[in-house]
Amino acid sequence: MSPPPEPAGAAGSPLLPLLAARIRAQGPLGLPEYMALCLGHPRHGYYATRDPLGRDFVTAPEISQVFGELVGLWLVERWQALGSPARFRLVELGPGRGTLMADALRAARLVPAFGEAARLHLVESSPLLRRSQEAALAPLLPAGRSARWHESIETLPEGDAKGGPLLLVANEFFDALPIRQYQRTEQGWAERQIGLAEDGRTLAWGLGPALPEAALPGLPAAEPGELAELGLAGRRLAATLARQLAGEGPGPIPKGGGWALILDYGYAPSRTGDTFQALQDGRPADPLAAPGRADLTAHVDFAALAAAAEAEGAAARGPVEQGAFLEALGLAQRIEALSRAAAREQAEALAAGARRLAAPEAMGRLFKALALGPAGAPAPPGFASA
């Protein structure tokens, strides 16, 4: 007898039989478990098995060097606003190929003391991408220094005398963090879960039991049938960062303290809707069809991140639209300066990159920037209107 055919779209997904076996043994999966396994499984997870940048999606730093340069100058200005400490923790969450940080460090050479003071920490789960980051960043660090890698922010060194304040950047990191989805039913909210389809081998959506209203505070008002999302991992991360950034003690520059710049696609205020999405080979895909082979993300609820940070005593500025943020930091001027020394084709590519980053119909409106910092601190550059 020949084996049954592979389910459509699942060809080459070694994770599918593992997930099916787990569901048979333990029952349906919540979305956080599903996302964590699909993205982070050490052998078959999406990020463990490939470098998806340029293949499934292109991120802002890969579109234009100016993105990382402007972020670098923003970090230098924040370092100066903190009193130019002799040592600080420069952290990036999910650095991809290291392109953003490389462009940032190159731009920051305008102020050499910044690079001398920085101790670079990278939070990255993919061994493959860690290697790219090492290759991109090692030549830019002062002699004898190297970056340190972390699985999560939990292992970052403490601030104050040991590590100095924190300056952190995260571009397209929060969208990869697990969310839960709930559907409004006549009986209340019910969690969306992933179980097995009737064939017993492919995955299918289902609903858990209706939950008491008090179990889910903070979900938006909704009509039966509507979906709402809860990004608890993102909120917890924003709260953890906020506790460090808020610093301690009186004065304009608290001990510890620092700033975080979060850039991503998302929305504010919080609202209902299904933003869970899969990209496979550069195209939208069914998120349940080929686990581990597609990138899974959800739009970031910026209002929820800001609220989580403020609840821990930090200030949240923004979000502001990415287009407005980059323009305020000098996108047009930098493109003009680079174009003056460039051949015509290069100048056209620079202008096209800038349009892609900033135009409202491209990334300029959907992508947003949120800054977290010490309570009461004046708005940083790019956030003056927020």
Ligand SMILES: C[S@@+](CC[C@H](N)C(=O)[O-])C[C@H]1O[C@@H](n2cnc3c(N)ncnc32)[C@H](O)[C@@H]1O
């Ligand atoms: C969409 S890529 C963005 C890369 C880069 N920031 C850029 O803009 O090009 C997401 C990055 O976060 C990393 N990542 C995703 N989830 C992670 C997690 N839970 N812990 C650590 N790194 C993670 C990925 O390996 C990758 O480097």
